[in-house]
Structure formats: C-alpha cells, structure tokens
Amino acid sequence: MRENNVAADALERLKEGNKIYINSTNGVGDISLERRRYTSEHGQSPYAVIVSCSDSRVMPESIFSAGIGDLFVIRVAGNVIDNIQLGSIQYATEHLGCRLVVVLGHTGCGAVSAATHQNGGYVKFITDEIKHAVGDETDAGKASILNVKQSVGKIEKLLNNADVVVKGALYHTDSGIVDFELLS
Ligand SMILES: [Zn+2]
Incomplete structure (x- = not known):
C-alpha cells in the first residue's frame, strides 16, 4: 500500500510538471549549481522512470518540468523494450527506489510508421518489435x-515487481499534453 502511494505521488508530480510545461517557453526544472552540487554529493533518488522515444521533439525532463536528479530516463527509438532497457529499469527500481515507470509514446512517431515498411540493418531490430505490437493496424495514432x-506489458511481465506501477502514456508533439489515460 505504501509503495502504491509513492507511485501515485510520483504520477501526480509528472502531471503537475506537464501542466507547467504546456504553457512554458523555457525549461523550468531545477538545474542550478546548488542542485548539481547537492546531487553530486548525496547521489540520486529520481521519483520516476521514463521510457521515451529518442525523437528530438520528445524531451522528458522538459515535458515534466523536471530538473537534475528527478527522472531516470531511458530513451530508445520507438520506446521499445528489450533486455538492456529492462536492466536499466531494474536498476532504477531496485537500487534507486523508483516506484513508477512510465512508457511515453508520442504522436507522429517515425519508428512506428517505419514499422509498416521493410527495414534493413539494425533498424530492423526496432521495427520488428513494433510490428509485433501493431499487427495490421494502419491508423498511426492507434499503432x-x-x-x-x-x-x-513486457515490463510488467518480465520485471515482475508488485511494488512497481507501470503506466503507458502518449505525448502530443503539437500541444505538449501527456495523456496518461491511454490504457484505461
Ligand atoms: Zn518516436
């Protein structure tokens, strides 16, 4: 129960941060010298893990008005999950105390649209993963x-940690709004 409260508080903080971001023209997270020095000396205790696409328009710290030491961010094109990403999530949840993991997809994702084509090289590793999720869906938003x-689903199944809340969300690249009600 206590852990769930920690996750709920973390989610509220993300929502509040996103509200501030929507109407901001500059980043508002704490990146001060004091904060740098404090976290350098005392270590990090981020309040949430964010798994985001690498897309340059999707900036997790900015989107949630977060500063130094606030978010443990994993970025990979198409926000896909494999063993390497799971290792990062496990580290953050077991060693840094994070109780909330957010998978942050976004509108107009190039990796998702690329999954409808044939791809070669290392890109194929990503698009094959997305293809598996999307199937025959042709609507980009739904995909x-x-x-x-x-x-x-992969994080919940493979991490198998009842103390951790895993949530899906979608970032709108035009409005800046994060929709947290995606899977409900
Ligand atoms: Zn993307």
Whole structure:
C-alpha cells in the first residue's frame, strides 16, 4: 500500500510538471549549481522512470518540468523494450527506489510508421518489435498506443515487481499534453 502511494505521488508530480510545461517557453526544472552540487554529493533518488522515444521533439525532463536528479530516463527509438532497457529499469527500481515507470509514446512517431515498411540493418531490430505490437493496424495514432501497450506489458511481465506501477502514456508533439489515460 505504501509503495502504491509513492507511485501515485510520483504520477501526480509528472502531471503537475506537464501542466507547467504546456504553457512554458523555457525549461523550468531545477538545474542550478546548488542542485548539481547537492546531487553530486548525496547521489540520486529520481521519483520516476521514463521510457521515451529518442525523437528530438520528445524531451522528458522538459515535458515534466523536471530538473537534475528527478527522472531516470531511458530513451530508445520507438520506446521499445528489450533486455538492456529492462536492466536499466531494474536498476532504477531496485537500487534507486523508483516506484513508477512510465512508457511515453508520442504522436507522429517515425519508428512506428517505419514499422509498416521493410527495414534493413539494425533498424530492423526496432521495427520488428513494433510490428509485433501493431499487427495490421494502419491508423498511426492507434499503432503508437498499441506499441506503448506492448512495452508496458513486457515490463510488467518480465520485471515482475508488485511494488512497481507501470503506466503507458502518449505525448502530443503539437500541444505538449501527456495523456496518461491511454490504457484505461
Ligand atoms: Zn518516436
């Protein structure tokens, strides 16, 4: 119960941070010298893990008005989950105390639309993963949501940690709004 409260508080903090971001023209997270020095000396205790796409328009710290030491961010094109990402999440939840993991997909994701084509090289590793999630879905928005759902499911199943809340969300690249009600 206590852990769930920690996750709920973390989610509220993300929502509040996003509200501030929507109407901001500059980042508002604490990146002061004092904060740098404090976290350098005392270590980090981020309040949430964010698994985000690498897309340059999706900036997790800015989107949630977060500063130094606030978020443990894993960025990979298409916000896909594999063993390497799971290792990062496990580290953050077991060693840094994070109780909330958010998979943050976004509108207009190039990786999701690339999954409808044939891809070669290392890109194929990503698009094959997305294809598995999306199936025959041709609507880009719905495909992005299915892709987030797959990553959430993988984290829940493979991390298997009842103390950790895993949530899917979708970032709108035009309005800046994060929709947290994606999977409900
Ligand atoms: Zn993307």
